[in-house]
Amino acid sequence: MKYLNGFLLFTILLSTSLYGQNQEKIDSLTSAYKKQKEDTLKVQTIKALFNAYLYSNPEVAKKFAEEQLALSRKIGFEKGVASGLYNLGVYHSNVDNIDSSRIYYQNAFKKYNQLMDLDGLTGVNHGLAILEYSEGNYSKALGLLDKNIKLYLEEVNDSSGLAMTYDFIGSINMYMGNHNIALKETLKALNILAKIDEEIRKADALNHLAAIEFYLHNFEESIDYNLQALQIYRNENDRYFEAQALNDIGNTYYYLEEYEKAIEILGQSLDISTEMGIVILQATAFNNLGKAHAELEQFETAISYLERSLSILENSTNRNKTAEVLNDIGNVYNAQKEPELAITYLNKSIALADTIQARENLKNGFFYRSNAYENMGNYKMALIDFKNYKSTTDSIFDATKSKQIEELRTIYETEKKEAEIALQQEEIKTLNEKAKVDKLTKGLYAGGMASALALFGLSVFGYRQRIKKNRIAREKQEEIYRQEIEHKKKELASQTLHLVQKNTFLEELKENLENLKSSPEKFKMEFRRIVMLLKKEKASDKDWETFKTYFSEVHNDFDQKLKTLYADISEKEIRLAAFLRMNLTTKEIAATMNVLPDSILKSKYRLKKKLGLGKDMDLTSFLNTL
Template identity: 30%
Template sequence: MKTIPLIVLILLIIPEKITAQNKQERDSILLIISLTKVDTVKAINYLELSNLTMYNDQKKTFTYLEKADSLYKISKNDKGIAKLYAQKANYYYRLGKIDSARHYLINSVEKSLHAFDTLRAAVIRHNVGILDHYQGNSSSATEIMKTNIPVFKKYKDTLHLANAYLMKGKIAISDGYYNIALKETYSALKLRRSGKDDFRIAEDLLQIGIIYQSTDEHEKAIEILNESAQLYDKTDSDQSRAQALNYMGVSNIKLKNYEHAEENLKNALLISEKLDYKANIARVYFNWGNLELVRKNLPEAIVFFERSLTVWKSIGSPNNESNNLFYIGKTYLAQKKYLQSINYLNQSIAIAESTNDVEILRKAYLEKSLALEGQNKYKESLFSYKKNKVLNDSIFTIERTNATQELKIIFETEKKEQQIALQEKEIVLLEQKAKVSNLQRLLMGIGLLLAILGFYALRQKMKRNNLEKEKVDNELAFKKKELTTHALHLAKKNEVLEGLKQKAREYKTSSTGQSGYQQLIRTINFDLQDENNWENFSKYFHEVHKGFNSKAQQKYPQITTNDLRLMALLKMNLSSKEIANILNISVPGIKKARNRLRKKLGISPKESLEALIISI
């Protein structure tokens, strides 16, 4: 398998630039946590804090994640736990602990599916595919992309659909299918440009630049990588900018632009060390070692290769370890330090055999044969050379097979695209035939439709007439009710006044006028408080306004009998003074009663109490 530059893992959370605004946000989140008593709310906010500190304070990040974990264990919230596991995966990846990152990603997928969140499960599963590809398991990564793409299309998630195309491009690069890789990556770029997402556009351009670099088109690669770096700088994406600068350094080395290459690598290393971005630190050290190697600064080259090897070992990337060991052995060979050279080359060969990295094996056996020849061990040297020859033939066969396979894939893809295009044409023809048929049906149905429309218009007119008549009848009935209510009220008032008039005449001629006057007052009071009088009035009222009390009590069960009396008088549109006289209380008392009623009915002072009661 051809060795290629490894692409950085892009997890769910994009790095943020730590600013004063982030500090304010952390303070606000901590305040929310201190005030809330809801465990899930606390847990969500601890995850937010871990996101803010992920790239500048690993200890705090771990503390926040552990607090969120303990809270989610209590609440058993599957969606929340899925997010927690995804964030833990990001944390462990940042530490270079790939196996731990993969473990939490898989758990996150399971929790998301358990919570019936298919889309989120696909998003996280995508990251498992990235890790699998990162560790050389392209077949697993391919299967994951095949599973995910239909899900993203179903949910019309263009962001993650583009990510899947980008990942297919990465897999094609690792398989040596550069034409397919370019096509898949440009498919991703097309989706990105439609969304005007500068960060994602830069991501796609980075991969396109790497493809051109892999096919030795270094000037084109530098042009595209430079555009990618500028977009990363524009979006404050320092981690990704460091990658672009690193790859620009590689192409500048190939073009023998050594000063530019050193500047690229120096800037990439500065950013990567600031962010503690281990994978890119390892890549920069390796490329700097190559720079010193071509400059013939061999001791310096070994120093950089050793540094790169140390970081790759801490991360756990066998292919990169094997590659670094090979270059250290190659550099010692250039110094004619044959024993050291063979030692490192043997280590490289051992790892390459375990990972089946034919490209490294081929190169390592050739360098080993030269080192053995330098020790005058010609027989062993010949053996290593023969191994190199066999591997060369094998690689040539693989390359031919890959080329044939790529052409086959391209042919089959184009064939499928042609079939789809043909099917689309057939669909268009069928739709056109259907339109002609529909037009005929339309013409045949116009006469019937006109008849139906005429009948419908007549029916609607009759319906409108009936509605207007019903409206007039209702208005007339309402006015009759109002008139009846007014007449009842007037009759009651006249009845009371007539009784008072008669009593006054009697007391005028009576010798006990004073006592009669007191009796008259008691009679008036009795009349005002007489329950029978109210019951008679209530009887008349309900004959006019049927069902008022039952509707009111059903809608507002908290109202009392006194409330109903007040509501009845308000429905008659009486003034507060008139209501006060009837209920034998003061006008201020009526105002208080109205306020109490408003509260029970749940209306504000700005809303009309009378309008609400009249509507019942």
């Protein structure tokens, strides 16, 4: 997840806060704490103090949690014991002591289960889901949250908890790349929070909504949502989340290429995170400041910030973020024309990214190292790294297409379940209404009110019609999703066939490079020949007939349909139509056919004219119907 710079986990870890930091409230609780005797009421006060200090002074909060646990055990208050164990789980989760946190959560779960305390169980499930998420076990995290959704809808009346769960599900799906699902779940949370007085929760959801808009490259909308969240955090004196929101806003300005503005806001985030001792956010702010200064060609300052970020991350478990910073340092050294230094960092990044299968960072590492080798005049290694860069890029593209299909399938299954639940509820409602009608019918007959009876009969008929209408609408929606999934499958198959051709050529190229190892003195001459070969390959008709055959099978004899409708269509125009049918961009088609984008635009215009399409008819939309 390139754009959010690894900070989403920090957001979720802190999203269990129940209180803004209000010194007046802390003073009031402290006063009551000093006067109370050792009983259950004092346990509750200690618990409130834990929550009040959790995000302003975590170490003080920890002492209160330990005191809560000790006092509850002393007076035999089992619910207080469970709550104390849970609070220690929260503390250790926030300071990244995952193993300790899990042990406390598991012990809390046992206590709450013995007490049959469903509120407590939902809290522990949420905490455990955060731990699973932090370790990349997204399915397990979502499974725990699904259990909570069921409890909230059927047994536990907690709108805030339900909203928080929808919000967390949205955040996980955003990190998985399921942006449509993420947006849907986060908006569910906001709709609930709009009806209750939970400003901090609303701010968290707004922050996550900003993150979704960021992933979709809607940067202005992202800033707007984060500014709303920032105002709430400041009103509630929530310094942790204020620092996070500032970091996100500053990072967004970086992608809007407003580097001076980004540096100003990121500096504010760094000041607060340093004051609060939020180490992982300090590393993120240093990284983002380094990148912004690099864009302004302030390279020494950039390296200083990036090295400070790296020194923090090397002592953490966030290896993906570490690889990202190593890449950024290598890229800055490339810009300074110091390729040897760049390669030192990029070798580490590539090795780390390959180990953890962080393909985005792996791709960037190969690309930056290819540039470094080119700057050194080592064209052989530059070409090998560029080939690896392209191969990794293709694998990311392939995975993205598969993920899109899976997201469609998930949306389809989810909405199908929701439709079934809605239908069941409607049928229950209708049966209840029918029972009322039957009861009233007897009374109406006894009173001779035949006209009223007819009116109630029409009511029953109306409910039945509504059920029928809902069922028809659901079936139509199911068919739409089936068609979308089938379309995505065909699109993926076409892209795969295209990549197979390219990979075959790359394998041939690799063999040629291996042959050159025995004659290094010929490399410079052979390198030029290989470059010419690459250019030729882009424009050649090699394997086009094979590709066209498979493409026609996937897309139902596409070329034959074109020839049947328009006999004078050329082979070149069929190829253009095929690429458009695959939803390639003008730039991608131009690169594939080795021509300028302007030439593709002209060819598209001529093809549209030949096909006799009017101004209002989109060429690609028409080809998608064939």
